[in-house]
Structure formats: C-alpha cells, structure tokens
Amino acid sequence: MTLSTTPSPTIRPARTDDTAEVDRLYDICLRTGDSGQDASGQYSDPRLIGEIYLGAYLALEPDLAFVLDDGTGPVGYVVGTQDTAAFEARCAREWWPPLRQRYPRGAFAEGSPDAQLVGQVHAPRTTDRSIATAYPAHLHVDLLPQAQGGGNGRRLLQTLFDALRARGVSGLHLGVAPGNTAAIGFYRHLGFTELDTPDGGLVLGLRL
Numbered sequence: 001m002t003l004s005t006t007p008s009p010t011i012r013p014a015r016t017d018d019t020a021e022v023d024r025l026y027d028i029c030l031r032t033g034d035s036g037q038d039a040s041g042q043y044s045d046p047r048l049i050g051e052i053y054l055g056a057y058l059a060l061e062p063d064l065a066f067v068l069d070d071g072t073g074p075v076g077y078v079v080g081t082q083d084t085a086a087f088e089a090r091c092a093r094e095w096w097p098p099l100r101q102r103y104p105r106g107a108f109a110e111g112s113p114d115a116q117l118v119g120q121v122h123a124p125r126t127t128d129r130s131i132a133t134a135y136p137a138h139l140h141v142d143l144l145p146q147a148q149g150g151g152n153g154r155r156l157l158q159t160l161f162d163a164l165r166a167r168g169v170s171g172l173h174l175g176v177a178p179g180n181t182a183a184i185g186f187y188r189h190l191g192f193t194e195l196d197t198p199d200g201g202l203v204l205g206l207r208l
C-alpha cells in the first residue's frame, strides 16, 4: 500500500516578472490585510492595499522577495529592503507618483477604508530616522491561513535574514498593528523587541 503524503511547501524567490504570480501575491496581501485577517470585505478596490504594502518591494527589491509555494503557487511571502531610508526615497521618486495619478484624492467616498489608503498614497508614512539608522532593513510577511502555524513564517523570515546578513545588514525593524496580537507574539518569540517611536506606533526591532 502506498501512503499519499502532502509535500511540505517550499520557499523560493518570487517571480516578480510573472503577472499571475504578482496578482496572487497582491491577493494574499488583501486576505491578510486586516491585522492578519481577511480584509477583502473592507475595500472596494482589491489591489490598493497591495500597492501600499507589497508592490514597491516586488518592483524595487525583487532579490529580497521570497514566496512559500505549496505546489499550486504562492501561499505566503516575505518582502523587504536592506536600507529603509534609501527605499523610501526611491519610492518617493518612482513608486508613489504614478499611483497618485491612478488614485487621485477623492477617488473614493470620504471616510471610507479605500479613501484612507488613498490618503497613504498621497502622504506615505516615513520611518523615524533613529530607527532607520539603528535597524536599517525592514520587512513584511504574510501567509494565508492554511499555511500558518507550521513553522513557515519562521522559515520565510530566516530566508530573508540570511539574505540580509549576506549583504552585511546589522538589524531590521517592522511595524505591526497593535491589534495583531498573534503576529506580535510570533515576532517576540523570534527575538524582536519593541522600539521607541515618536508617533506611538508599534515598531519591533531585531539585531541580525
């Protein structure tokens, strides 16, 4: 008798020039975009959240984008940059201007969740200089529910950490929604600690 087993998902570089793969990654961003929960019911535009939290990394930092592939395609990803200040400057020049054309202020009803995202397109958050100096890299990691809890998040982060260490990066930080207690527990378990921020947002840091 042959027992069928489900192969464990593999980690590989993101195929950032494959439109179908990029679309799938944007969908993962949406389906984990409400403090780790599915945000697809909140937004009328399904891509906008990905344009803010994912697209620039795929376009500008393709060598630091990795996916978890279960054989059907990506079910999770980690993306990042080794130099947050330089990345934000590049986004200001290359990423945000065309998005502002595509999503002008007033594109969605005032006060709606989509309008809130459009506000971020026109006034992107920037990282406090002291954090960007001491913890220059940053990342975003998202797994679909079926891929969570089996060590995949740890493996994805390890992959990015290895790539950053190979580039001589000494530390990284990330922002997390204060209500995302599951992710906060995960990051703390991996050694992240809370950093002081001038604006009171929750930012965690790790020395590599």
Ligand SMILES: CC(C)(COP(=O)(O)OP(=O)(O)OC[C@H]1O[C@@H](n2cnc3c(N)ncnc32)[C@H](O)[C@@H]1OP(=O)(O)O)[C@@H](O)C(=O)NCCC(=O)NCCS
Pocket: 032, 035, 036, 037, 141, 142, 143, 144, 147, 148, 149, 150, 151, 152, 153, 154, 155, 175, 176, 177, 180, 181, 182, 183, 184, 185, 186, 189, 190
């Ligand atoms: C947060 C997330 C990336 C974690 O990945 P995961 O695959 O679920 O976590 P893992 O199974 O890799 O956990 C790694 C370790 O952390 C521990 N851990 C996970 N969640 C924990 C928690 N809430 N509290 C304490 N420890 C936790 C695990 O027990 C495991 O420990 P071990 O390796 O020492 O045995 C994933 O659940 C996810 O993508 N969630 C939805 C999207 C999201 O919230 N992204 C983060 C936005 S900031």
